[in-house]
Amino acid sequence: MTSNQEQPAGGRFEHEGITLHSLHQMNQLPTAVKEGFYRRLLPKPLLAAYGIDPETLGDAQGTQLVTFTCPEGSRIVEVDVRPEAGFPDPLLYLELADTRLNQIEVMLLVINDPESPRFETDRDWRGERTKFGTLERNIPAEIQAMNAGLAPGQVRRGLGLTRNLGPLLEDFVQCLGHDYYLMEPLAYHNAIMFERLGFNYVQGLRKMQWIHVAFQPGGALQEALDGSTPFRQPDAWRTVRGRSWAIHDGILGEPWHGIRMYKKVGSRAGVDTFPGGPY
Numbered sequence: 001m002t003s004n005q006e007q008p009a010g011g012r013f014e015h016e017g018i019t020l021h022s023l024h025q026m027n028q029l030p031t032a033v034k035e036g037f038y039r040r041l042l043p044k045p046l047l048a049a050y051g052i053d054p055e056t057l058g059d060a061q062g063t064q065l066v067t068f069t070c071p072e073g074s075r076i077v078e079v080d081v082r083p084e085a086g087f088p089d090p091l092l093y094l095e096l097a098d099t100r101l102n103q104i105e106v107m108l109l110v111i112n113d114p115e116s117p118r119f120e121t122d123r124d125w126r127g128e129r130t131k132f133g134t135l136e137r138n139i140p141a142e143i144q145a146m147n148a149g150l151a152p153g154q155v156r157r158g159l160g161l162t163r164n165l166g167p168l169l170e171d172f173v174q175c176l177g178h179d180y181y182l183m184e185p186l187a188y189h190n191a192i193m194f195e196r197l198g199f200n201y202v203q204g205l206r207k208m209q210w211i212h213v214a215f216q217p218g219g220a221l222q223e224a225l226d227g228s229t230p231f232r233q234p235d236a237w238r239t240v241r242g243r244s245w246a247i248h249d250g251i252l253g254e255p256w257h258g259i260r261m262y263k264k265v266g267s268r269a270g271v272d273t274f275p276g277g278p279y
Contacts, residue, residue, distance in 0.1 A: 013037055013175045021177045023098045024075040035068045040172055041079055041094060043164050050083045050091060083114040089156060104173045105182035116157035119145035143230050151189045151241050152248035166197055170265045180264045187256060189244035194261050198268030204259035208273040215243055224251050240279045
């Protein structure tokens with residue numbers, strides 16, 4: 001499929017006269033056709049920066065560095081971009097899915113700087129996956145990551161691409177006939193970041209507002225920053241990242257859950273539950 005064929009007719013994705021409205025529908029198409037549509041999710045500056053040919057999606061030696069996992073019959077697409085063959089972490093990993101109500105939801109978004117140090121926060125001492133620290137935790141690695149300026153769930157520093165990816169996601173969902181998409185933030189700092197990108201809340205706004213109040217001097221969460229663990233230092237409430245590590249450490253008394261957000265195409269919600277809070 002050429003780049004011209006990838007452009008949606010009339011602002012919508014179409015194939016052989018049929019207008020597409022879901023990932024499930026798109027995944028029924030021939031591989032070259034559906035992958036042609038999914039290419040629109042790839043940030044061109046990222047490909048250029050790492051020498052990935054925008055046509056072949058491979059390196060100069062022809063090794064494929066971009067993988068689309070979108071089997072026929074599924075309602076999910078996974079986009080995986082590697083900086084080089086065999087590299088352990090993706091430059092970009094994006095997973096989209098159809099919801100039961102035929103909405104589009106971003107299930108997972110991971111961006112890594114391959115040149116930055118790696119911290120084994122994704123594996124415990126036995127080498128088992130931690131599922132972003134939700135199943136098990138590798139405390140020594142988390143301390144190292146935190147001290148290096150990373151946030152919970154990160155194994156490497158990011159690339160600052162999330163803001164650039166937003167317009168691509170908006171364009172993609174709009175071409176499927178949707179005017180918004182959903183996202184479930186994996187941690188507190190993700191929720192704040194998405195707020196600042198214009199997201200609103202499907203659920204969890206009151207919880208986020210309560211968290212902010214409880215982190216103020218004299219609040220329950222601020223008083224719980226007692227230095228009892230490396231993640232609960234007294235000044236952690238002052239920054240997005242400090243709060244996120246404390247929440248990751250269980251300061252809420254319950255797992256992080258119940259937060260769901262959405263981004264309306266072409267508009268910003270203006271929600272800010274941590275006004276002026278530095279990262």
